[in-house]
Amino acid sequence: MTTPLALVLNAGSSSLKFALYDIAAAPVERARGIVERIGGAPRLKAAFRADLPSVARDLASEAVHDHAGALGAVLFLIEASFPDARIVTVGHRVVHGGTTYAAPIVVTPEVLAELTRLIPFAPIHQPHNVSGIEAAQAAFPDALQVACFDTAFHRTQPWVNDTYALPPDYYARGVRRYGFHGLSYEYVSGELARIAPERAAGRVVIAHLGNGASMCAVEGGRSISSTMGFTPLDGLPMGTRCGQIDPGVIFYMLAEEERPIDDVQTLLYTESGLLGLSGLSNDMRTLEASGTAEADAAIAYYTARIREQVGRLAATLGGLDALVFTAGIGENSPRIRAEVCERLGWIGIELDPERNAASAEVITTSASPVEVRVVPTDEEIVIVRAAKSLWEAGDAACRPFPPDRRLSDTKV
Structure with a gap:
């Protein structure tokens, strides 16, 4: 047969x-x-x-x-x-x-x-x-x-999280905040509903941390806001992408340095992020093992931006019930998870170091008001x-x- x-x-x-x-x-x-x-x-x-x-x-x-x-x-x-x-x-x-x-x-x-x-x-x-x-x-x-x-999951975002402060004809022509990694967020949201339905029904921030990285605010299984915008270049620093940047920097490169636009695009997409900051690698495993000052600085910048976005997305949701780490770095790096959560006690996160080191399903203490989970993705x-x-x-x-x-x- x-x-x-x-x-x-x-x-x-x-x-x-x-x-x-x-x-x-x-x-x-x-x-x-x-x-x-x-x-x-x-x-x-x-x-x-x-x-x-x-x-x-x-x-x-x-x-x-x-x-x-x-x-x-x-x-x-x-x-x-x-x-x-x-x-x-x-x-x-x-x-x-x-x-x-x-x-x-x-x-x-x-x-x-x-x-x-x-x-x-x-x-x-x-x-x-x-x-x-x-x-x-x-x-x-x-x-x-x-x-x-990858954009489909985010089409439920409200207008205020979907638009830019530009004349409305740009929005009508498709210049808006699309968000990406939607297939991963769809899977992780479904898994969370299966294993922790009470958390999934509430206010959740999912951190998809890989060579490409983004975060998403999810409420009741629906996307409310994402760190990525019009393109997959925006938001968090990534393996080789710069993430959020003042547009004035791009104007400076074009006007003052007279760099060709293709050269600027290559810089922002393939020569920046962890690779650009460290001067060493876009691979988090290599950076964690190297111990150089530049690698540690790149990691510090990376985790600081993630912490900022946890706060922003929690504000968008009006609070936080769960934080979920997924994708290559999110699933496999206890150091990154620990550094991200280190200064999030104010929001109700109390990490359990032993659980985190073991990459357990739940890596917070039993007393932590906000539950932090590790959920492997499967796009x-x-x-x-x-x-x-x-x-x-x-x-x-x-x-x-x-x-x-x-x-x-x-x-x-």
Whole structure:
């Protein structure tokens, strides 16, 4: 019997993350991995949830010089590992859905054209999301392509948290505070409702701390305010992004330093944040281990900005019932969590050092009025659930790999 599979793709500037799920019933993960260093010295890494060995191997640069080549390497692996399986739907993480898309949607030519139109709103992410969809369409012309949006979760924000103090025609044209990491916030909010429903029903701040970082005020499971705005550049300092900055600094760079606008964009997106402050790395693990004054200063700046945003978002909510840490740094760095919470006693947070060091589910004391939790995120499961639902709604049938699309001879 043919097993229907769903493939989830998350296309970055030089990487393609993927996850594979059996969707015959409730989604069951079969494999997860990444093709990294696309366009350079590409490498494929994958782990399987079966009696199959993990994979870590270099790929031929001439075959994997773009996202289509990376997808080819992924499909070759899938076909070799699951010869009887058929991919019936592909779910895509898309950073920007604009004002139009507030829910997952089947990708049609009209939808793809709209996502392409939104590239100026997220110039570092959206082009790669679009190219990932195009590559999947070419590989699976009969599969249902589904786009899931990082901005969708935040479309419930009230107007005062959604707008800028600009003439109203800008808001009408789409210049507004969109917020991002919505797939992560959707998952974490759902998990919190499952494991701590009384907290989830109240006032919650979620800190998604990874190479990209943001925070979100959630009330009753709905987004109220986010630290990110018009683009994923705003808000907290990140691995290589500066976060919040006075626009006058940009005017200074353009007018006084006469820097080309593309050069300024590159500086703010890829040469700033933890990397720019430390002069060492954008990887928090490297910074924590280095012990240099510059690394410690970068960490101090990072945690100070997070503390500030806890206060701002709590004020927006009118109080705080729970603070949740998630994503790579949030889930795995006791030091960052401790430094963030160190001066938040005024808001009702009393950290338990032993629980925090163990990355326990709850890292505050039993007497702490505000509960602080560590909740691992899973954006891929949010995407596959949406893709499965839309595929089932369309009464689609399992389709084989098209004969002219098989990848057995691909040089990867």
